[in-house]
Amino acid sequence: MEKSNINLNSKLPRVGSTIFSKMTQLANQHHAINLSQGFPDFEADPKLLELVDKYMHNGDNQYAPMAGVLPLRKKLSEISDAEFGCSYDIDKEITVTAGATQAIATAVAATIREGDEVILFSPAYDCYAPMVELHGGIPVFVKLIYPDYSINWEYVKKVLSHRTRMIILNNPHNPSGSILKESDLRTLTEITENSNILILSDEVYENILLNGETHQSVRRFSELAARSFVIGSLGKTLHVTGWKIGYCMAPENLMREFQKVHQYLVFSVNTPVQYAIAEYLEDHETDKVSETYRHKRDLFLEFTANSRFKPLTTHGGYFQLMEYSDITREADVEFAERLTTEYGVAAIPLSVFYSQPTDHKVLRFCFAKNEETLRKAGLLLSKV
Ligand SMILES: Cc1ncc(COP(=O)(O)O)c(C=O)c1O
Structure with missing residues (x-):
């Protein structure tokens, strides 16, 4: 397709491609375990x-x-x-x-x-x-x-x-x-x-x-x-x-x-x-869904218990936040990228969810994954 010369005044000038696509792409390039985007890696009933x-x-x-x-x-x-x-x-x-x-x-x-x-x-x-x-x-x-x-x-x-x-x-x-x-x-x-x-x-x-x-x-x-x-x-x-x-x-x-x-x-x-x-x-009762994810959250916490990541308390949804200031003072975006490319686990830096710069040194990990994925991710995170 030839380049278009149409002058478009974007209605959303600050919006680019989302961090989720970016991290998923990086995870795929580096064959990392993708705990960044929120979707299950197991089949439905x-x-x-x-x-x-x-x-x-x-x-x-x-x-x-x-x-x-x-x-x-x-x-x-x-x-x-x-x-x-x-x-x-x-x-x-x-x-x-x-x-x-x-x-x-x-x-x-x-x-x-x-x-x-x-x-x-x-x-x-x-x-x-x-x-x-x-x-x-x-x-x-x-x-x-x-x-x-x-x-x-x-x-x-x-x-x-x-x-x-x-x-x-x-x-x-x-x-x-x-x-x-x-x-x-x-x-x-x-x-x-x-x-x-x-x-x-x-x-x-x-x-x-x-x-x-x-x-x-x-x-x-x-x-x-x-x-x-x-x-x-x-x-x-x-x-x-x-x-x-x-x-x-x-x-x-x-x-x-x-x-x-x-x-x-x-x-x-x-x-x-x-x-x-x-x-x-x-x-089918939907309250079984909580049990499924409670078990996965507990497994993820167990598999990362020996790591230097500190879990924050989670109450709902399928994401676990981890604070990493014992590991590095790097900005969360940089650290999330390095975690993917050097250690093989992709997560989302929390700062991207803020409109103003805010970096508490926290990453978001999705635990809607099967036990094997969580175990492997836990092993890799324990080496960081
Ligand atoms: C808070 C929140 N709202 C809405 C959605 C979008 O849901 P759906 O996939 O049904 O469009 C998501 C998906 O990640 C979400 O986390």
Whole structure:
């Protein structure tokens, strides 16, 4: 293709290729164990794969309804009701999406206008700020308190303004593995009371609680649920991140606006996968997922116990943070690169999740891997 001379004024001038692609590329080049990107290296339940096959051969291969197939919306509503006492109308308040990523982009596109402020907690998952900026919104970052990555609510109160349109929560939190407590959600209820502030609650790790704690979804708090887009990822819960399937639940007036955008962004998502997941969830409890990952987290900690990395406490999700100041004072990006090229293990430096330079000498390791991968990584990390 010939070079284009079109003068494009980028809408996202600061966005380049993500650190995840960069580290994965580096890991592949150096045949390193890739604990950088968040995806499982083990297969999903064969029963789930058989169900997709069944629905594909059944002829369920054409467009699904815009909001998603009825059995899946029904199942998602039942689960929300059983777990959080919050039921959503299956016709008006649930949409199945192409992963949580599309749900986040859609919720932001449907509600954020030029000049609206959106409170984000850093370190922050990478897709929130660019989506806010794309629609003319202004990300307002509040740093989580190191090392437990809890929320400084006094600071949140200070940055709230008449322009605050949305607060984006991520619970359990990527990259830190922290979770919100009931008291956090009570405080959030108080500070948003009588306001027009929306909440986008990214709960993609809702089924990965590592220490027996309860998931404090905004759905447990009726005042919060009434102003929230709750977003989940079936790809995360069922170990099939490549299927890119997620959902959004919200009160009718919010969902109406969400669907106006959704219908023109994707219209609808993969039909046989939706039917398969709906049937699979009839006889499979999602709370087993926590057990699977608790075991993997414990193995990773055991295999790295003799290393000079210091684990921080994780509560949810499938990432373990490790502090490395006993090893080196190098910047975390440099050290992550050297760890990949010289020691053969790829991880993500935490500083990339901040908008302002912040380096606590911490790396993020994904432990959604089989035992052998974790054992090998542990051996390599123990040599550092
Ligand atoms: C916090 C968070 N939100 C959203 C996503 C995206 O989920 P999905 O793969 O369903 O789009 C991820 C994936 O890593 C994530 O960690």
